[in-house]
Amino acid sequence: MTIELRIDDAIVTAEQGDTIRDVAARHGVEIPTLCWAANLTPVNVCRLCVVEVEGSRPLVPACSRPVEADMVVSTNSHRVRTSRRMVLELLASSVDLDRAEPELLDQIEEYGARPERFAAGATKHAPVKQQDELYVRDYQRCVLCYKCVEACGDDAQHTFAISVAGRGFDAHISTEFDTALPDSACVYCGNCIAVCPTGALTPLTEFVRREAGEWRPDQQSVTRTVCAFCGVGCNLDLHVQDGEVVKVTSPADHDITQGNLCIKGRFGWQHLR
Amino acid sequence: MFGAGGGTSSYREIEDADVIVLWGSNAREAHPIFFHHVLAGLRKGASMYVVDPRRTASAAFADVWLGLDVGSDIALANGVAREIIAAGLVDREFIDAATDGFDELVTAVEPWTLDRTAAITGLPQLQIRDFAHAIGGARRLQLCWTLGITEHITAVDNVFALINLALLTGNVGRWGSGLVPLRGQNNVQGGGDMGAIPARLPGFADLTDASERAPFERMWQAAVPSRPGLHLSQMFEAMHSGSLRALWVIGENPADSEADGEHARAALGALDILVVQDLYLTRTAAMADVVFPAAAGWAETDGTVTNSERRVQRVRAAVAPPGQARDDLAIVFDLAAAFGHDWGAPNAETVWNEVRSLSRNHAGMSYQRLDTLGGLQWPCLDDDDLGAPFLHGRLWARPIEGPRAPLQCVEWQPPADALDEHFPLRLTTGRVLDGYNTGVQTARFPSPIRSGATLDLAAATAMRYAVDDGEVVRVVSRRGAIPMTVRIVESLPPDLAFTTFHFPEIADVNRLTADAWDPKSGTAEFKATAIRLESIDADTQGGRA
Numbered sequence: 174m175t176i177e178l179r180i181d182d183a184i185v186t187a188e189q190g191d192t193i194r195d196v197a198a199r200h201g202v203e204i205p206t207l208c209w210a211a212n213l214t215p216v217n218v219c220r221l222c223v224v225e226v227e228g229s230r231p232l233v234p235a236c237s238r239p240v241e242a243d244m245v246v247s248t249n250s251h252r253v254r255t256s257r258r259m260v261l262e263l264l265a266s267s268v269d270l271d272r273a274e275p276e277l278l279d280q281i282e283e284y285g286a287r288p289e290r291f292a293a294g295a296t297k298h299a300p301v302k303q304q305d306e307l308y309v310r311d312y313q314r315c316v317l318c319y320k321c322v323e324a325c326g327d328d329a330q331h332t333f334a335i336s337v338a339g340r341g342f343d344a345h346i347s348t349e350f351d352t353a354l355p356d357s358a359c360v361y362c363g364n365c366i367a368v369c370p371t372g373a374l375t376p377l378t379e380f381v382r383r384e385a386g387e388w389r390p391d392q393q394s395v396t397r398t399v400c401a402f403c404g405v406g407c408n409l410d411l412h413v414q415d416g417e418v419v420k421v422t423s424p425a426d427h428d429i430t431q432g433n434l435c436i437k438g439r440f441g442w443q444h445l446r
Numbered sequence: 447m448f449g450a451g452g453g454t455s456s457y458r459e460i461e462d463a464d465v466i467v468l469w470g471s472n473a474r475e476a477h478p479i480f481f482h483h484v485l486a487g488l489r490k491g492a493s494m495y496v497v498d499p500r501r502t503a504s505a506a507f508a509d510v511w512l513g514l515d516v517g518s519d520i521a522l523a524n525g526v527a528r529e530i531i532a533a534g535l536v537d538r539e540f541i542d543a544a545t546d547g548f549d550e551l552v553t554a555v556e557p558w559t560l561d562r563t564a565a566i567t568g569l570p571q572l573q574i575r576d577f578a579h580a581i582g583g584a585r586r587l588q589l590c591w592t593l594g595i596t597e598h599i600t601a602v603d604n605v606f607a608l609i610n611l612a613l614l615t616g617n618v619g620r621w622g623s624g625l626v627p628l629r630g631q632n633n634v635q636g637g638g639d640m641g642a643i644p645a646r647l648p649g650f651a652d653l654t655d656a657s658e659r660a661p662f663e664r665m666w667q668a669a670v671p672s673r674p675g676l677h678l679s680q681m682f683e684a685m686h687s688g689s690l691r692a693l694w695v696i697g698e699n700p701a702d703s704e705a706d707g708e709h710a711r712a713a714l715g716a717l718d719i720l721v722v723q724d725l726y727l728t729r730t731a732a733m734a735d736v737v738f739p740a741a742a743g744w745a746e747t748d749g750t751v752t753n754s755e756r757r758v759q760r761v762r763a764a765v766a767p768p769g770q771a772r773d774d775l776a777i778v779f780d781l782a783a784a785f786g787h788d789w790g791a792p793n794a795e796t797v798w799n800e801v802r803s804l805s806r807n808h809a810g811m812s813y814q815r816l817d818t819l820g821g822l823q824w825p826c827l828d829d830d831d832l833g834a835p836f837l838h839g840r841l842w843a844r845p846i847e848g849p850r851a852p853l854q855c856v857e858w859q860p861p862a863d864a865l866d867e868h869f870p871l872r873l874t875t876g877r878v879l880d881g882y883n884t885g886v887q888t889a890r891f892p893s894p895i896r897s898g899a900t901l902d903l904a905a906a907t908a909m910r911y912a913v914d915d916g917e918v919v920r921v922v923s924r925r926g927a928i929p930m931t932v933r934i935v936e937s938l939p940p941d942l943a944f945t946t947f948h949f950p951e952i953a954d955v956n957r958l959t960a961d962a963w964d965p966k967s968g969t970a971e972f973k974a975t976a977i978r979l980e981s982i983d984a985d986t987q988g989g990r991a
Contacts, residue, residue, distance in 0.1 A: 306892030331485050331507075355894045360879060362478065396764035399751050401744040402882045404629025405457075405480045406753025406821075411745060411764040418745065418765055427820065429457060429753075435478035436880045436893060444725075444890035445745060445765070 178244040193235035193246055194222060204248055205257065205280050208318035209236040210368055212431045213328045216319045220260050221280070224248045232256055258284040266291035267342075269314050272372025272383065295342055304353045307361055307440055309380040312345055314373035321346060321365035321374060329433045334358040335365065363439035367422060367432055376440070379420055389414060397424070402437035405429065409438060418442050451638055451650055452756045455588060455624030456823065456835040461486040462622040465584035469497040469608060470519065470594020474504040475879040477592070477628045480754070487588075495577055497522065498594060499874060500944060501937045512577060513939055516872050517598055517974045518567040520858035523607035525563025526578040528555040530614050535582025537616030544841040545613050547853040554855035566858065581611055586622030593630065593876070597973045599862050602966035606854035613853055619838035629754040630877075632744065636752030639808075639824070640801065645674035649805025661804055677968030678704075679961070685713035694721040696774065697740065701730040702884040703947070705963075705970035706925050707956035723777060726886050729950065738777050741767035747774065748794040750816065752824075756834070758811055759821035861974030862962030869924065869976035871907070873943045875955060876973075881948030888948060899953035900933035902944040908934050910941075911979050920980040926957035929982060943977065 174189045180197055187196040192215070197204050207219035215237035223232035227245035232253065235246075247253060261281050264270070265288035270277065281288075299312040317337065326333050334357045338347035348357035366374040375383070382388040393414045400407040407430045412420040421442050425432030460466060460483050473481040481504065488494060488507060496508040497519070505511040514522055530536060531552055541548050560571040567574070581587060589612055595604045609625060617623040629635050641647040647670065651658040659670045676684055682704065684690035693714070704710035714720055714733055722734040731737045741747050746767040752758045767773070779792040790796075795813050802808050810826040810833075823833035840847035865872060880893040901921060903913070913919050915934040920927050921943075930945065930953050938944055947955045958977060963970045 305894035307894060327489070329482060359895075361894055394764075396762050398744050398761045398764060399632055399753075399759050401632045401742075402888070403477050404631055404634055404754040405477050406632060406751065406755070406757055406759055407479050408759070408820075409744075413764050416765055430479050431482070433479060433482055436895070437882060437888060438479070440891050440893070441882070441888060442745065443892070444887040445742060445768075 176240065176242040178240050178242065178246065180246045181248055187240045189239075191240050193224060193226075193233070193238050193240055193244075196240055197235065197246075197248060202248055204235045205276070205283075206236055207277060207316065207370055208320060210320060210425070212425050212433075213320060213323045213368065216323060219264075219316070219318055221257055223253060223256050225250050225253055254284060258286050261286035262288050262290055264288075264316050266294055267296050268316050268371065269297075270316075270371060272314060272375075274370045274372075277370060299345070302354070303377065303380075305355050305361075305377075307363070307377055307436075308354060308366070309375050309377050310346075310354070311373050311375070311380075314371045315346060316371055316373075317344055317346070318370060320368040320370065324364040324368045324433070325359075329431070330360075330362055330364050332358055332360055332362070334360075361436040361440070362434060363436070364433045366439075367425075367434075376420060378443070382419065388419075393419065400434070400438045400441075402435075402441055407434055407438050409434070409442075411442070418445055452635060452824070452837070453624070453626045453628075453754055454618055454837045455622075455626050456755045457483045459586075459622050459624060459836065460484055460492075460588045460590075460626070461490060463487050463492050463584075463586045463588040464622075465580050465587045466492050466494040467497065467581070467587065467589045468494070468504055468508075469589065469591045470596075470604075471590050471592035471628055472498065472500070472502040472504045472594075472876060473590065473592070473628060474502065474507065476630070476877045477754075478879065480628060493580065495580060499939065499942055500876075501939075503879075505937075510573065510577065510580075512569055512573060514567040514569050516874050516942065517600075517861040517971075518858065519595060519598070519604045520600060520607045520856055521558065521563055521566035522569065522574065523604075523611060524555045524558040524856070524858065525560065525567070525574055526581060527551065527607075527610055527614060528558045528563075529560065529575055529578035530582040530611070531555065533579065533582060535579065536614050540616035540841070541614065543844060544846045544851055545853055546850045547855070550855055551610060551614075551853040554857075581617075582615055584615065584617060584623075586620070587612065587615060587617035588622070588624060588626060589617070590626040590628055592628045594973060596627075596967065596969055597971060598969075599962050599964050599971045600856070600859060601964040601969045603854075603856035606856050610853050610856075613851055618851070619836065619841040621836060624836055627754065630883075632753065633751040635754060635756065636750065636758070639752055639805075644677050644680075647804075648801050649807055651805075665800065665804060679963040679968040679970060682710055682713050682961070685717060688716075691718040692721075693717050693719075694723070695730055695734075696723045697725075697743070699724070699728040699730045699884045699886055701733060702728070702950040702954075702956065704961070705956055705959040705972055706961035707950075707954060707959075708926055709961060710956070723774065724886075725771070728884070728886050739767075739769065739771040740777065741771050741773045743774065746771070749775075750794075750798060750811075753821075756823045756837075757821045758808065758816060758824065758826075760813065760816050862971055863924065863960040863974055863976045865976050869922075869978050871911075871941055871943055871977045871979065873901075873921070873923070873945065873958065873975040873977045874973045875945055875947050875959070875975075878946050878948065881946055883948070884950055885948040897933070899930070899946050899949040899955065901930040901953075902933050902935045902938060904936075904938040904940050904942070905934050906940040907938070907943070908932060913979060913981075918982055920982050921958060921977050922980055923958040923960070923975050923977045925960065927980075928954050928957050947972075 185200045207221045217234035217237045222235040224235045225247040297313045302310040393412050396411045408427045410422045423430040423434050493509045496505040497512045499516045564571045612618045720734045721736045722731040723738040723740045775792040782789045807824040810828045810831040811822045826833040882888040917932045921930045
């Protein structure tokens with residue numbers, strides 16, 4: 174059923190069941206997100222997408238709140254901007270975001286976030302975990318967006334190798350009983366790496382280049398091709414730097430993969446010299 | 447199927463199925479991203495039946511695992527067909543309007559009572575009955591299979607037996623209903639579509655039909671041989687008999703991958719000339735007189751591949767091949783030049799456009815359309831055609847369009863390599879998640895879940911034959927013997943052994959397998975080898991006999 178609502182200055186139409194974020198995006202109103210992704214079920218934990226809805230006392234997460242007829246939504250009010258700025262400041266003051274996706278770093282600038290206001294506050298400390306030759310997990314960079322948990326679980330992979338353990342500031346991503354990754358249920362599809370927005374999860378090959386100062390995304394080209402390791406036809410985006418493949422991803426909007434791959438698709442390229 | 451050599455459905459359809467059957471397919475490991483679509487279907491409420499001698503990672507997601515005996519697939523399918531007929535679950539309207547051979551099938555499957563089917567398959571009668579009623583009651587059935595069906599001496603008959611079940615219940619030619627053979631390589635489908643099978647030309651044209659050959663002869667200005675060539679198994683027989691003296695192998699490693707490997711390598715060794723074109727110096731390449739180093743098709747060359755839903759997609763060169771390695775096309779063109787034929791400059795798009803001019807199914811698939819539409823599913827007849835998500839909708843027109851779909855009477859026969867007192871154990875082979883074929887490529891990335899080629903056994907089997915987890919035993923078949931490390935697993939029934947074939951340098955599994963092959967498809971029976979276990983050294987192994 175089609176309904177009408179107001180988003181900022183415009184009356185827009187929407188379908189029942191759409192979220193505020195869906196409708197806003199369709200009408201060119203961008204709402205920042207961190208824990209939302211098109212191929213994952215919203216978990217609304219990051220609170221970056223909050224908007225003001227007339228009649229609602231608290232701000233509401235646009236990623237998961239369904240629209241209602243005659244709703245009045247403000248996506249960029251002073252209250253909304255203050256809240257987003259605060260969220261960004263708290264995250265950036267406790268977690269190392271220097272390898273986060275560019276959109277997140279842009280938002281810190283856009284909202285005038287000053288993480289240094291909380292410089293004396295608690296920060297995440299965890300040793301870098303490298304327990305095999307494929308993954309690096311650097312949880313000092315983790316904002317607990319749950320995307321990896323969702324991708325490993327019932328939004329894609331159904332392996333359920335990881336979850337959030339602990340409480341409060343000590344909450345963290347963990348395997349079952351905190352076992353080493355090679356001993357866990359992990360099947361190394363890398364679908365967690367694919368959705369991580371902060372660089373907490375990276376392929377070892379990327380991590381090594383980054384540590385060496387040899388990771389240069391601005392000099393990388395991306396070529397789309399098809400994986401060779403079975404007959405499904407998963408699309409691969411080959412990220413090439415200095416004439417070498419340095420990373421493989423899959424397009425999140427492709428109807429075969431929805432951005433997901435298996436261990437062969439995501440890491441099998443390493444047989445190329 | 448019914449004259450079209452491809453699966454009938456799109457992956458997306460399995461998300462809308464109400465009954466999913468994986469028969470001889472461990473898609474969770476062998477086709478992991480297809481399995482994501484299966485999972486989406488399960489989450490929407492579909493029930494799933496996995497038919498496999500092993501309790502695989504796929505079976506772990508099933509409502510019911512049917513752990514039949516290796517090679518009893520036709521027995522099960524015929525038994526299920528009989529039960530569907532006996533219980534009145536046949537789609538009579540569809541059978542009458544769109545198929546041939548129903549009465550003959552009724553007669554053929556009549557002996558396959560639940561009692562007899564249970565005896566041959568090793569499954570409980572009630573499970574067979576429930577399975578038949580699930581298929582018979584399905585509104586949208588997706589019936590998927592892989593090499594568990596086709597690596598048998600009855601490969602083609604196995605497929606016919608499964609097609610019968612879909613036809614009996616009207617589960618083909620509609621969205622959500624269909625037959626899905628999952629292909630093992632990124633271009634198995636495309637290779638067949640392009641005529642890389644003995645009796646076909648590109649577009650599945652019949653080589654033996656002069657009118658179908660004519661357009662190719664006009665295009666190529668040359669006579670096309672009217673006699674079908676040899677399939678792989680026949681080629682090896684011809685090598686043994688000496689009638690095939692020269693072999694050019696492109697991107698295949700038969701020295702490791704052929705059944706009865708010693709026999710196969712002897713054939714390769716006896717050739718006058720062996721030319722191998724590959725990415726790596728494989729075991730086959732090491733035997734060659736001439737090796738052409740080739741580029742990696744999926745990352746270093748341009749072209750197209752066709753997937754298991756008949757979707758043609760572009761592969762694109764992202765990096766230059768190393769050293770002297772070259773695009774396959776350039777190598778072929780240069781060889782043509784050496785034989786005195788100037789084919790011009792090698793260009794993948796030019797070759798593709800020639801395919802489009804000769805194959806009606808591909809006519810509408812320009813590179814530009816493949817690029818902008820993210821691939822197209824054949825048939826795609828012209829530039830306005832968006833391709834076919836599913837095939838055989840014509841069977842639901844009344845009257846139907848085109849020929850009727852035939853039901854095929856097929857008889858079960860046991861695997862060629864029979865079990866007896868000397869070879870009492872059944873060995874079956876298959877892929878694991880992080881491996882691909884003979885490991886030429888997948889052995890070259892550091893997989894943390896790589897297990898190597900172990901001889902997997904149930905604990906009960908290990909106990910019966912007095913072997914331990916981790917023990918190295920001699921595995922003996924009627925062809926040869928190799929040492930293997932025993933691993934005890936929970937996924938196997940008693941008296942069934944399993945191993946992968948991804949690590950021929952660790953365990954040369956194909957020294958064991960039999961080269962008995964299906965006379966219709968030429969596929970060897972990799973899935974059913976008779977073996978026994980021998981202690982390697984009775985003294986160091988604690989005196990076990």
